[in-house]
Amino acid sequence: FKKTGVVNAYFPLFIAKSFLVKVYEHVEGFSPELAIVTIAGGKELKEPLVVRPTSETIIYEAYSRWIQSHRDLPLLINQWANIVRWELRPRLFLRTTEFLWQEGHTAHATAEEAEERTKMMVNIYKEFSEKYLAIPVIAGVKSESEKFAGALRTYTIEAMMQDGKALQFATSHNLGQNFAKPFDVKFLDENGESKFVWQTSWGLSTRSIGGIIMTHGDDKGLVLPPMIAPVQVVIICIFTGYEADKEVLEKAEEIKGELEKNGVRVKIDKRDKRLGEKSYEWERKGVPIRIEIGPKDITNDSVILVRRDTGSKEAIKINEIVNKVKGLLEKIQNKLFDKALKLREDKTKIVDSYDDFKKTIENNNFVLAHWDGTAETEEKIKQETKATIRCIPFDSKEEQGKCVYSGKQSDKRVLFAKAY
Amino acid sequence: FKKTGVVNAYFPLFIAKSFLVKVYEHVEGFSPELAIVTIAGGKELKEPLVVRPTSETIIYEAYSRWIQSHRDLPLLINQWANIVRWELRPRLFLRTTEFLWQEGHTAHATAEEAEERTKMMVNIYKEFSEKYLAIPVIAGVKSESEKFAGALRTYTIEAMMQDGKALQFATSHNLGQNFAKPFDVKFLDENGESKFVWQTSWGLSTRSIGGIIMTHGDDKGLVLPPMIAPVQVVIICIFTGYEADKEVLEKAEEIKGELEKNGVRVKIDKRDKRLGEKSYEWERKGVPIRIEIGPKDITNDSVILVRRDTGSKEAIKINEIVNKVKGLLEKIQNKLFDKALKLREDKTKIVDSYDDFKKTIENNNFVLAHWDGTAETEEKIKQETKATIRCIPFDSKEEQGKCVYSGKQSDKRVLFAKAY
Numbered sequence: 001f002k003k004t005g006v007v008n009a010y011f012p013l014f015i016a017k018s019f020l021v022k023v024y025e026h027v028e029g030f031s032p033e034l035a036i037v038t039i040a041g042g043k044e045l046k047e048p049l050v051v052r053p054t055s056e057t058i059i060y061e062a063y064s065r066w067i068q069s070h071r072d073l074p075l076l077i078n079q080w081a082n083i084v085r086w087e088l089r090p091r092l093f094l095r096t097t098e099f100l101w102q103e104g105h106t107a108h109a110t111a112e113e114a115e116e117r118t119k120m121m122v123n124i125y126k127e128f129s130e131k132y133l134a135i136p137v138i139a140g141v142k143s144e145s146e147k148f149a150g151a152l153r154t155y156t157i158e159a160m161m162q163d164g165k166a167l168q169f170a171t172s173h174n175l176g177q178n179f180a181k182p183f184d185v186k187f188l189d190e191n192g193e194s195k196f197v198w199q200t201s202w203g204l205s206t207r208s209i210g211g212i213i214m215t216h217g218d219d220k221g222l223v224l225p226p227m228i229a230p231v232q233v234v235i236i237c238i239f240t241g242y243e244a245d246k247e248v249l250e251k252a253e254e255i256k257g258e259l260e261k262n263g264v265r266v267k268i269d270k271r272d273k274r275l276g277e278k279s280y281e282w283e284r285k286g287v288p289i290r291i292e293i294g295p296k297d298i299t300n301d302s303v304i305l306v307r308r309d310t311g312s313k314e315a316i317k318i319n320e321i322v323n324k325v326k327g328l329l330e331k332i333q334n335k336l337f338d339k340a341l342k343l344r345e346d347k348t349k350i351v352d353s354y355d356d357f358k359k360t361i362e363n364n365n366f367v368l369a370h371w372d373g374t375a376e377t378e379e380k381i382k383q384e385t386k387a388t389i390r391c392i393p394f395d396s397k398e399e400q401g402k403c404v405y406s407g408k409q410s411d412k413r414v415l416f417a418k419a420y
Numbered sequence: 421f422k423k424t425g426v427v428n429a430y431f432p433l434f435i436a437k438s439f440l441v442k443v444y445e446h447v448e449g450f451s452p453e454l455a456i457v458t459i460a461g462g463k464e465l466k467e468p469l470v471v472r473p474t475s476e477t478i479i480y481e482a483y484s485r486w487i488q489s490h491r492d493l494p495l496l497i498n499q500w501a502n503i504v505r506w507e508l509r510p511r512l513f514l515r516t517t518e519f520l521w522q523e524g525h526t527a528h529a530t531a532e533e534a535e536e537r538t539k540m541m542v543n544i545y546k547e548f549s550e551k552y553l554a555i556p557v558i559a560g561v562k563s564e565s566e567k568f569a570g571a572l573r574t575y576t577i578e579a580m581m582q583d584g585k586a587l588q589f590a591t592s593h594n595l596g597q598n599f600a601k602p603f604d605v606k607f608l609d610e611n612g613e614s615k616f617v618w619q620t621s622w623g624l625s626t627r628s629i630g631g632i633i634m635t636h637g638d639d640k641g642l643v644l645p646p647m648i649a650p651v652q653v654v655i656i657c658i659f660t661g662y663e664a665d666k667e668v669l670e671k672a673e674e675i676k677g678e679l680e681k682n683g684v685r686v687k688i689d690k691r692d693k694r695l696g697e698k699s700y701e702w703e704r705k706g707v708p709i710r711i712e713i714g715p716k717d718i719t720n721d722s723v724i725l726v727r728r729d730t731g732s733k734e735a736i737k738i739n740e741i742v743n744k745v746k747g748l749l750e751k752i753q754n755k756l757f758d759k760a761l762k763l764r765e766d767k768t769k770i771v772d773s774y775d776d777f778k779k780t781i782e783n784n785n786f787v788l789a790h791w792d793g794t795a796e797t798e799e800k801i802k803q804e805t806k807a808t809i810r811c812i813p814f815d816s817k818e819e820q821g822k823c824v825y826s827g828k829q830s831d832k833r834v835l836f837a838k839a840y
Contacts, residue, residue: 035460035469036457036458037457039468040454071693082501086462097434
């Protein structure tokens with residue numbers, strides 16, 4: 001974000017209810033999402049406060065005061081914040097009453113610049129997801145029904161979880177002047193003419209943690225991609241209760257020091273627990289590499305190295321640890337990405353008949369199918385199969401075909417799937 | 421924090437009111453601080469929710485479940501969070517209804533370990549404040565009246581603002597077993613005996629931003645210590661509307677690249693505004709060094725370099741910029757610290773009579789005076805002079821003397837001041 005000129009700022013948690021409602025009263029299902037403070041300072045408030053369900057209102061009200069001239073543009077602000085949307089059917093990390101996110105809000109002098117920023121951010125999310133989280137995603141544009149109601153266009157990245165269902169990973173909205181007008185966010189251009197700004201907003205939430213778990217995890221617990229693992233290597237000391245334990249600990253510290261010098265994040269587990277118990281705990285926590293070291297290993301000048309992703313074990317010489325670990329971290333990172341990508345490729349089907357469509361969706365696949373572009377068809381497919389249009393992929397090629405549902409003309413396949 | 425073994429975690433914003441009140445009902449003035457959610461999901465809640473005014477309750481309830489054995493100890497957790505305490509007389513950054521902080525919460529097997537952690541954290545805050553924020557602080561222990569009600573002992577760092585008043589900068593509490601008992605946080609020790617844990621908590625808030633402003637700021641605006649300035653050097657392009665402007669921008673980019681390679685955080689201001697207007701803006705924002713570059717400077721192979729703290733300007737050769745800037749950033753950092761320290765030293769008085777005490781406090785000084793150790797004396801001094809005991813400094817030497825108020829025996833001077 002920072003490299004693209006975005007700065008961080010923080011806006012209030014509470015928003016006056018009357019102000020928020022004025023803006024969102026037309027949005028269906030919005031009000032039941034709100035958590036409302038009615039008592040504070042020991043008494044009933046005259047004006048109830050809403051715990052922010054999103055910050056457009058409070059941020060754009062500020063923008064209407066901050067932006068005066070074309071010289072104040074572009075305004076590129078990001079906020080890291082907690083958000084509250086009352087949730088009756090919570091699902092850990094995916095849908096919770098409180099969640100954490102970042103929300104970017106930018107204002108521009110031209111429609112072109114806003115569109116460029118909207119695309120830039122969805123690409124940044126794609127890069128972040130694929131390079132850091134090892135989660136392959138499909139980037140594209142949302143259909144009219146699936147886009148953010150306040151946006152001209154919503155771009156999205158969609159990931160496939162191990163069960164074949166889609167997870168919307170992050171979105172980037174081109175808001176056009178839809179908020180600038182009600183919030184009166186105007187600027188004087190070079191010719192002294194008063195114009196509304198063009199805006200974008202974009203966000204990624206703690207939902208992505210759910211994505212990491214559901215993309216890489218296995219029956220033993222978490223599997224963390226090395227790039228984001230807080231601990232990349234855990235050195236588990238095997239103690240015997242004899243004099244040699246001291247040497248084990250010293251050697252562990254030495255290995256830790258060497259690895260840290262090479263930029264590896266390391267932790268030593270020197271707790272007085274059994275090896276099995278300690279291994280199990282770090283396995284569950286998804287640490288990419290475990291190094292087991294005991295008195296016998298020191299005698300052999302070697303350690304046991306265990307990969308979290310494959311479970312494979314090998315003995316390696318102590319003086320080879322740094323090179324081995326560095327290579328392996330990279331290998332695991334790539335392996336996790338490749339595995340997830342292979343699953344997605346295997347479970348992405350090109351489908352041309354509605355019968356096939358229904359079967360393929362029922363078996364939890366991604367489906368690339370022709371669609372006639374109407375909300376009616378989209379809605380009927382959703383009702384009949386639970387599949388939604390995840391996006392119209394950026395890389396979907398021009399191709400004449402017939403809508404899988406209505407048989408009408410279509411010039412592009414879109415991505416359908418059941419989604420979290 | 422991380423280097424000392426602390427890990428980050430996040431706990432909920434909302435705490436059931438009945439649960440919170442049970443714990444704090446005995447704390448005076450606590451309830452009026454609360455903001456309470458009574459409506460959510462479109463209806464009245466059966467159990468109102470409090471927006472966290474601090475997280476002891478929710479964290480220690482979790483600890484009582486997470487901690488079973490001595491092997492689970494120490495538990496060292498930190499949370500970065502927003503906090504709400506209803507404020508009728510807000511003061512920007514110092515006292516606001518919502519503020520941001522980090523709150524550390526640790527649990528230990530022994531009293532000694534908890535005490536060690538409490539001291540460690542106050543020392544970390546001192547180092548952070550002095551080394552990064554260039555704010556000299558006095559570390560010490562709070563009196564019984566000034567300590568956190570739930571703590572055995574509260575350690576604090578206190579800074580002097582430019583007006584001579586004190587700002588409590590961060591605190592570290594040894595909670596003893598005061599929370600372990602009501603929350604039933606117990607562990608089985610090596611001998612299988614059930615024992616209560618020993619706890620600490622410690623925090624630093626956005627109040628420290630107020631501290632930075634009031635310690636270093638001047639009539640022109642912010643003065644940021646280089647170590648924490650988001651932008652350490654701003655390169656202001658002087659444009660003339662002629663061909664040479666392109667060269668100016670190129671040279672600015674080149675200088676930026678060189679500085680960034682050397683770890684300096686740089687921004688180029690290439691906006692089409694007048695030099696004065698741009699300089700004023702960056703001055704107000706406290707950027708430590710401004711570099712002004714225009715066509716004439718390029719001809720001379722030099723630039724103008726302006727220090728925010730002193731306002732001094734000098735022309736320097738372009739090939740000397742990196743060394744000059746690196747040296748200057750360090751110099752400014754030290755200068756800001758030294759200046760603040762000198763002010764504090766000049767305005768810290770050793771006082772032995774109550775008449776002197778009153779005059780010295782009235783003129784907004786720190787006062788080192790003898791105190792008889794009683795809450796009564798402390799309270800009377802506060803009522804009569806508005807001065808409170810900021811702390812009993814760690815480095816206060818044993819010295820026989822008489823209480824400045826009561827004339828009773830005292831073996832140590834304590835720090836009095838009016839405080840924010």
